[in-house]
Amino acid sequence: MVSGPPPRTVDWAILVVLVLQAATGVGTLFAGTPDSAWLIVLHAIGGLVLVGLIGMKLWRVRNRLRPGRFRREMVPAVLAAVVVLATMGTGIAWASGWRPWVGLWTLLTIHAVLGLLLLFPVLVHLSLRIHRPRVVDFAERRTALQFAALAGVGTIAWGLQRQLTRLLEAPSRFTGSYQTRSFEGNAFPSTSWVADDPEPIDPGDWELIVDGAVEHDVAISESNLTANGETEVDLTTDGGAEAALRSNAEIDAVLDCTSGWFSEQRWQGVSVASLLDAATPTDEARWVAFHSVTGYRWSLPIDEAADALLATHVTGERLSHDHGYPLRLVAPGRRGFQWVKWVERVEVRTAADYGQWIAIFTSGFE
Ligand code: HEM
Numbered sequence: 141m142v143s144g145p146p147p148r149t150v151d152w153a154i155l156v157v158l159v160l161q162a163a164t165g166v167g168t169l170f171a172g173t174p175d176s177a178w179l180i181v182l183h184a185i186g187g188l189v190l191v192g193l194i195g196m197k198l199w200r201v202r203n204r205l206r207p208g209r210f211r212r213e214m215v216p217a218v219l220a221a222v223v224v225l226a227t228m229g230t231g232i233a234w235a236s237g238w239r240p241w242v243g244l245w246t247l248l249t250i251h252a253v254l255g256l257l258l259l260f261p262v263l264v265h266l267s268l269r270i271h272r273p274r275v276v277d278f279a280e281r282r283t284a285l286q287f288a289a290l291a292g293v294g295t296i297a298w299g300l301q302r303q304l305t306r307l308l309e310a311p312s313r314f315t316g317s318y319q320t321r322s323f324e325g326n327a328f329p330s331t332s333w334v335a336d337d338p339e340p341i342d343p344g345d346w347e348l349i350v351d352g353a354v355e356h357d358v359a360i361s362e363s364n365l366t367a368n369g370e371t372e373v374d375l376t377t378d379g380g381a382e383a384a385l386r387s388n389a390e391i392d393a394v395l396d397c398t399s400g401w402f403s404e405q406r407w408q409g410v411s412v413a414s415l416l417d418a419a420t421p422t423d424e425a426r427w428v429a430f431h432s433v434t435g436y437r438w439s440l441p442i443d444e445a446a447d448a449l450l451a452t453h454v455t456g457e458r459l460s461h462d463h464g465y466p467l468r469l470v471a472p473g474r475r476g477f478q479w480v481k482w483v484e485r486v487e488v489r490t491a492a493d494y495g496q497w498i499a500i501f502t503s504g505f506e
Pocket residue numbers: 158159161162164165166168169180183184185186187188190227228229231232233234235236248251252253254255256258298301312315316317
């Protein structure tokens with residue numbers, strides 16, 4: 141019988157691929173434009189190569205898994221094995237075109253959560269069992285060839301799988317997301333990142349404020365926002381003087397949620413550039429933060445913000461409450477979680493907003 145690569149080499153390769161999977165997996169959450177497609181391809185091929193590595197490892201230790209030989213120190217190893225199989229299984233099922241929702245979660249979300257949980261049993265198992273690698277473990281010509289062959293098989297498997305999803309008519313975008321209800325107005329799914337679920341907003345109680353590192357604050361009421369398809373901007377610091385601003389904008393852009401679906405829509409509303417023009421950023425202005433009534437917020441570098449839109453309409457329909465009425469951010473090339481809904485404040489900033497990383501997890505909790 142042919143023998144595989146040496147055990148310690150397989151173990152180290154597993155560790156390297158796992159670290160790579162965790163890093164590229166988290167990276168996919170930010171991959172919004174095709175120039176980051178390589179990250180997802182790397183993740184997919186790495187994941188398929190891991191199947192081969194885990195297969196070798198489980199084959200090697202199969203005798204130790206018999207009931208009579210079970211010891212307590214093996215618990216982290218067994219847990220790690222179960223979770224890695226579940227992570228690979230959910231990843232492959234999703235990428236092959238099986239995309240069920242399990243309650244509020246998609247299979248892809250479950251995959252990501254399992255992938256992150258996996259790090260715990262793996263770290264414990266490692267701390268109990270670690271053997272230091274030696275260069276010679278990898279330097280063997282035969283071992284190097286075996287790994288190259290494994291990478292080749294992984295790449296071929298990935299290519300075949302892409303064909304399979306085409307046959308099943310379940311192709312995905314480069315992010316791994318599938319298309320749903322494009323250009324059908326409010327019909328596409330709506331989702332909250334964690335707990336945001338505000339009461340519907342009464343337009344009479346709402347206004348949009350632009351403030352921060354600007355020459356003058358701006359306030360816009362809901363009726364001015366939508367009047368005549370134009371936007372009248374009220375420069376509040378100028379004693380209420382009203383400046384009519386032609387700021388109606390329209391763009392086609394893809395909302396791509398990290399839970400694995402996307403929808404392309406024609407978004408209509410107020411261009412952020414026109415709001416910035418009205419408020420006039422100071423020389424120190426660098427970032428623009430978009431605040432939701434719920435406390436959720438996200439920011440964009442000021443140049444990128446100028447290309448974004450605060451949408452009132454989605455493919456011809458006034459935004460529904462679920463999709464962020466009266467106003468939601470449309471940030472082309474960014475992932476869905478950055479498209480803040482129910483926006484009430486545009487804050488021009490001189491510095492990055494690190495607090496947003498906490499706000500997106502905690503907003504909506506009382
Ligand atoms: C270390 C843990 C992880 C492992 C072992 C792993 C493994 C895999 C595997 C085997 C696939 C299927 C590849 C294919 O069949 O083409 C996959 C797909 C995927 N994984 Fe992971 N993954 C991990 C963590 C994550 C995390 C943390 C995320 C996101 C936060 C993530 C996001 C994705 C996405 C978006 C896909 C779909 C790619 C596509 O449809 O082309 N993964 N993963």
